[in-house]
Amino acid sequence: MKPVTAVIIGAGSRGSGYALFQWDFPDRFKVVGVADPKNIRVKRIQKRYNIPDENTFSDWSEFIKRDKFADAVIIATPDILHKAPAVACADKGYHILLEKPMAVTEEDCHQIAQACERNNIMLAVCHVLRYHPPFTKVKELIESGVIGDVVNIQHTEPIGYWHFAHSYVRGNWRQEESSTFSLLAKSCHDLDLLRYWMGKHRLALLEFESEITLSVHRSSFGSLQHFRKENKPVGAGSRCLDCSVEANCPYSAKKIYLDKDEEKYSRWPIKVISEIHDIENITKALEDKQYGRCVYECDNDVCDNQVVNFAFEGGRTASFTMVAFTETLFERQTKVYGTRGEITSLGTGPVHVYDFITNKTTRHDTAAPPSGTHLDGHGGADYFLMDAFVRAVSTNDASHISTGPQDALASHLLVFAAEKARRENRIITINEDYTYQ
Known part of the structure; x- marks a missing residue:
């Protein structure tokens, strides 16, 4: 077959990253345009x-x-600029790989899905975790019945202390007005996973409350807890390069971005600081641009910790925790509790199943991307996503895509409902069609 041809719309970190599929598989994929x-x-x-x-x-x-x-486009523009190119490209007949989130409003998400369906366009929304072998293995094990009926899922996303400072305090996702709220920007992956794992069990209730309280009868999670002006250390400066207490700050821009290894300047996250990837230009950017600012004097307003609780039909429950203050990043932690056993996944490597009958733990190995692939983001999940999308377009078979228009739309609507519940401090009931009240 001829290679799938694609145009990159948005050639930043994510767009240029997906394009690397051509380096590994030039016979399957070819970048023929860029905007x-x-x-x-x-x-x-x-x-x-x-x-x-x-x-x-x-x-x-x-x-x-x-x-x-x-044949296709890869849309990796800023989040608030997804809808217009996605709808236009669908109307033009291009199949679409669309960076998550689909869009930052419910209406725009609906319009993207509708445009793809009326034009018979294959859409793959970049919920990359759906394609990640450890998480597809969790799904496979749940459906095999090895742990009986699922009763509860606990899933945590550790963002990483310096990653949160980079992206959500200093970076492009720091403000809701210019981007979106952090649950949508960072964790729509994860709420999508909970839907995916629960499968046929329809979501009945979503509870999320925001006010801090000592009452044992209500949960109250979701705030900008730490990165605030009142938490600025005594004596700290406005910029890390001119700060007398920088050495004792874990969020120091000097620690995160300046390195003796010159090769690191062309890698994420340092490469986003400057379009020219060398120490001189990186240092200059830290002197006068956003990534050199004190994290306690930025204009950020998105949550740095959040918990969402779900109740599904039949009494099944699930909870999701997003937290900024962690050592690891990308290593989601998942426990699935069933009536006959439990599943444990750390987001990388094997998945383990403990059996209540035998009192033994079984290790289930998972696939890895090809050795040496350039698409190693998200633990290799970026490779599996691109592999599935290219396969779908080349064979004209959308079944290779697990995050198509309606499935992705349902997950996004779930995230919007969660945020509504947080803001309004109430329980939201989710209807069968994923509308809510």
Whole structure:
């Protein structure tokens, strides 16, 4: 078969990352165009994939005026700019790999799903964890009945203390107005997983409350707990490079971004600080741009910790915890409790099942991406996502995609309902069609 051809819309960290699939599998995938307002990004992608000048664009609106010249698009624009290019590309006939979240409003999510369905477009929303072998193994084990009926799932996302400071205090996802709330920006992956694992058991209730209380009768989680002006250490400066107490701060920009290993300047997260990846330009950026600011003097307003509780039909329950203050990142921690045993996954490596009958633990190994692949993000899940999308487009078989329009839409609506419940400090009832009251 001919390789699937694609245009990258948004050539930042995620867009350029997915494009790396061509490096590993040039016979299966080929980048033939790029659109991004930053010329340096366009030129970098153009050079890397030998793209002709006529297929480079400073804006996706210029690209969409052209006759269709590729099979698919990869949309990795900022979150608030997903809807317009997604709908336009669907109407033009392009299959779509769309970075999560789909969009930042319910209406925009609906419009994207509708556009893909009316045009018979394959849409893969980048809920990469659905494609991650440890989590697909959890799903497989649940459906096998090895732990009996599922009673409860506990799932935690440890964001990582420096990762949260980078992305959600100093970075592009720090403000709801310019991006979205942290549960949608960071953890729509995880609420999607809970739906995925519970399978046929329809969501009955979602409870999420926000006011801090000592009452034993209510849960109350979700706040910007730490990264606030009143928590700034005595004597701290406004920027890390000029701070007298920086050495004792775990969130120091010097610690996170400056390194003796020059190679690290072209890797995430350091590479997002400056378009030119060397110590001189990184240091300059820390002197006068957002990533050098004190974390206690930023304009951030998104939650740094959050818990969501679910009740499913038949009394089954689930809980999700998102927390910034952790050593590890990307290593989700999951426990599935059943009537005959329990499943444990640390998000990487094997999955373990404890059997109540034998009192023994069985290890279940999981697949790994091909050795040496450049798509190693999210523990290799980025590779499995791209593999599934390319396979679906090349064979014209959408069954390879597990995060299509309606499935992804339902998960996003669940996240919006959770945030509504948090803001209004009440229990939200989810209807069968994922509307809520």
